[in-house]
Amino acid sequence: MMQDNGVSKPRRSRFKWLSMFTAGIIACSSWLSVPFAPQAAASTAITIQVDTSRDRGEISPYIYGTNQDFSEHLTVRRFGGNRTTGYNWENNMSNAGSDWYHSSDNYACTFTETPEDKCNEPGGVLSTFHEQSIAQGAYSLITLPLAGYVSRDGNGTVLESETAPSHRWDEVVYRKGAPFTLTPNLNDGKVYVDEEVHFLVHKYGNASTPTGVKGYSLDNEPALWPHTHPRIHPNITGVQELLDRSIALANAVKDVDPYAEIFGPALYGYAAYTGLQDAEDWEDLRGDYGWFIDYYLDHMRQASEAEGKRLLDVLDVHWYPEARGDDIRITDQVGTKETRKARLQAPRTLWDPTYIEDSWIGQWGSHHLPLLPTLQQSIDTYYPGTKLAITEFNYGAQNEITGGIAMVDVLGIFGKYDVYMSNFWLFDGGYDYVKSAYELYRNYDGSRSTYGDIRVYAETSDIENSSAYASVTSETNDELHLIVLNKSLDTPLEATIQVTSNQLYRFGEVYGFDEASPEIRRFTAIPSIDNNQFTYTIPPLTAYHMVLITEEGDGTDPPQDKPDSVTGISAQTVLTWNASEGADSYNIKRATNPEGPYQLIANVRGTSYTDTSLEENVTYYYIITAVNEAGESPAASLISIKIGSIELPDPDEPGPGEPGGPGSEDPVPQPDGDLVVQYMAADTDPVNNQIKPHFNIVNRGASPVNMSDLKLRYYFTKDGSEGVNAWIDWAEIGSSNIQTVFTDSYVELRFTSGAGSIPAGGQSGIIQLRMAKENWSNFDESNDYSFDPSKTLFADWERVTLYQNDKLVWGIEPTN
The missing domain is CATH 2.60.40.710 (Endoglucanase-like)
Known part of the structure; x- marks a missing residue:
């Protein structure tokens, strides 16, 4: 559960006396303490620039998806993975392949938590899975069998001598060619995939309805079938074979549900992208295509044009980084300091042309990197309009801070680079930091508040040690969301954040997690923002979600709320106060007598003011009012400041001009000692x-x-x-x-x-x-x-x- 760890927005305070050394307030008199500076490690200064008018685009809600449930706030659930290649919808049996002794069993019922009685019904697993998605408001992506055979029984290990075709398997037929039934024949040795889709459409509606299944995947990792499923498909998968199967199945699905999205070819990784894992017919077919992905896209486009309907809606690939540190792959273990560093840098392979990771892909495949722009270029060239999905990925260290920060980084990249869908694949073990990474976008305050849905320009001056992403929640830009990461293992970042916008942001809330705990909590708020610029310190290995807020009024009435929680120090004094709803600016007035007269010394748009013209042994009195074009608010409660002591009244006491005003409190004496x-x-x-x-x-x-x-x-x-x-x-x-x-x-x-x-x-x-x-x-x-x-x-x-x-x-x- 998200725990509160600070203030959300400036709020009313009831303390009577505040130290001259309040954090964030500068004291300049020679006998006062100098502002504190980090003593454990010097901070690095960075600049983050945000522009709400540039690079605007919709962030797909489907980038926050999963293959296994680990948070209730995710947007997509994928029924996928090796088990689904041999899943038989008629009897709910599936085959583990090389993952577990080639066992055919009812494990699909177990991992979907399908009740026993429902497990014995056709489509029971699919129904359970999809109803869970409906309950969560999530998109269901269902994997359909393409490799040729599915499990006929749940009798355990399939021997090599029982490789398909045999009595252990039912043949997969894409198109039934006869009337559909909701009670399929379990003894005919065949399973009809279009009938499977019809079952779901009949029960839940087509993909255009609120409860329909939205997407279907053309099986899973076909280049690996000879390895993962040698009892189903022992031969090396061919390029032409995969294309023919994909076109036939996509056609059959679209005939039943023309609104459904087709995902393919669910390639496992880089070697499949380039040549379908050295498919035997690739060299004969490749021609001038740069890699297999180009060939696949172009031929799916040609087939779609011939059929008069789109047979591929989403290019689907998987990505498990090969990056290494200290010769340890980042997905294998948390690793050493160098492994952790490599994990934090690995997301740059997705987008950064200046970065080459330490891996065999970085060494031999850098011409295809960075990955996302290259995939998008293939789409734009060979099948424009096709969306991009990464339906399996993992950056390791699920239960450690570098894994959490890498995941926040990756989700920010997916939103920035127009990825349509992404689905995390959960490894065994803990996953607290990965869960928090998702919830930093999807439930950062424990009240289901989310990152914005429109991306805007955000760049950091230091892409090695930091990352920054920005979004807004509406066309009016009233609320600006910033994701800011410190990827350094040991150095704080002093971030100057500069925002260009048609809005003036007044204060901010900060949520995040760090190395101390994966728990999302509230950090020190941003009490005021001066002309859309502020500075904030980000400790090492920290992920922040900042929410900048305008709270603009309509200007038709004078502000009714007086500024409160005024604080200050002597010598050079910085006054700060809470924002008043409807205020365009604030008047600061000063006197040396509580009864006045008060002189206007400044008008500011922010919620702070520095008074540098103070003299020793003089008590100064300040009142602050909120102003818009319609007039001026009542004055805030009086604050008096004198070198050596500071007096703050109860904010509920009347200010000057109000009944009972001006009123002031005697200072609470400071305890003796240095x-x-x-x-x-x-x-x-x-x-x-x-x-x-x-x-x-x-x-x-x-x-x-x-x-x-x-x-x-x-x-x-x-x-x-x-x-x-x-x-x-x-x-x-x-x-x-x-x-x-x-x-x-x-x-x-x-x-x-x-x-x-x-x-x-x-x-x-x-x-x-x-x-x-x-x-x-x-x-x-x-x-x-x-x-x-x-x-x-x-x-x-x-x-x-x-x-x-x-x-x-x-x-x-x-x-x-």
Whole structure:
């Protein structure tokens, strides 16, 4: 389940006092802390450019498909794979081929979860499969037999001496040539494929109806039949043979359901693309064709024209990358550091002409790379209008971060390069990261929200370490979706994102996953966007889905909502506030007396303003109003700023000009000492199965402080006897340099010598702690001493204590 890990959009906060060292706010006075910088690894600056008017095109909803169910949010389900070559729709038996002792059995009933009584009915497996698709709102792609024979029985292993034709097999006939029946003869030794399609059309309607089967595949990986199914098709598959079979079956299907899409030839990989795995008649037939795919497309086009109907709607290929790192194929295992790097780069083979992967294909077949443009060129040349599908693929490491990021990358590429359908093939083992990769597009917030359906231009300045994709959800571009990846194993990216659009985006939500966890969670929001440009840090091995939002009003009435959650610091002050619905801009007014007079010092379109003309020992008062062409909103609650302290009122208190205004609060005194702990609630929901406090330790003294001398305590309630686990999801001093120790009432963070020191005026940088019970049951943080859901930005917090050489130097310990 997606867990909340931050704020969605700027929201009202109820804290009274905010530190001068709030993350993202610059302090320039000589005695203030300098902005923190990563200490574990220097970040790399990149630029991502987005243009909502360029390269616009529809993203096919069918690129989010599968061959095995692993998420309820997928759009296509394929009944495919080796088992379907020998599947008999009349009795639901199939043959495993070389995958499992050439066994004929009812395994198709098992993997489709077909009830036993239905397994004994004609078409029971197909009915179960398709009804599951209907329930999920998914497209069903059904594989039809083309190789010549299907299983007659479920009696187990088929011996070599029982190779077809024999009593173990029924002959496949594409066209019955007689009236169809819904109760086929199980003893005539034949299976009619057009009758199979008729069964589905009769039961669910044709492909033009909401419940009809939409597509049919002309079998599976025909170049490998002699290897995968030697009991069915022991001879090498010929080019002319495959073409003749494909034309005949496609014709028969279209006669029953003219609206159905035909997929073919479901080639297993590169050697099949080039010459149908060295088919014996390829050299005699190839002529001037560049590879077998060209020949197939051209001859399917010719046959379609002769028949007066399209016999191939979708060119269907499979792609299991051969890329290697440290001589380990990326699909074989997670591998070494070099294997992981190779996996992260492997998607570039799909589109990047400057990249050559380490594989035999990269060495000997680079003239056919990058793959997607080459396939599209073949289509455009030999059968224009044919769609492109990759109905089996896998990039390995399904349960590891590099596999997850590679999958996010591949799905972005499919959307960008006009792939019509793609279907992930799930290997054995865990798949949490692959599942999250799909849900980052299909259910990123846990409420079925999805990536946009119209792609737009997005390019990154560093294609080796990052990837970027963009989409919008409507012609008005009100909501802009960005997929941004950091593919570096160890270096953060400082991404400057520049958007060209007819819309002005005001703030953004950020969702994603990283190396710490495959769980999609909410990350630090983008509180304001200045003229469609902002900067965001992306940690190593992280996948983000950013949603940029306009929230434009119609301008007919003055804005009714006053800006809230105003924050600021002294010296050079950056004021930030929440966007107001209907606002075109904001007036910032300042005075040195709470009663005024207030002078207008700026009008800005964004939700932040930097005031650089402050003097020491002077208290400044600010009010902010939202403006559009119809007028001005009520003023936000007063904020006063003075070097050394900051006062924030309750946002529900009246502002100047409102009854009871202007009103101000006395500042909460800052605790004594040079070391300060800042806290932020990364998860503001008090009842769920994880606790996610973030910390930053600030050294306001004149001498450096060794981190190994420090201990930090966060107080919480365990709510039960279960053990609690802790993870450091991210720390700028390095997660491995932090140890966690539990007691009944708090968790203590201890630091190794590898954490280094905090220089005078410096900071530790962000430390992201996450805790969960061993049985993953819920916590209730409502009364936890250290928990404060109002702190959605870093602020000094006395209820997190800090010890130096075991002496309390910051915070207030609980009294009970």
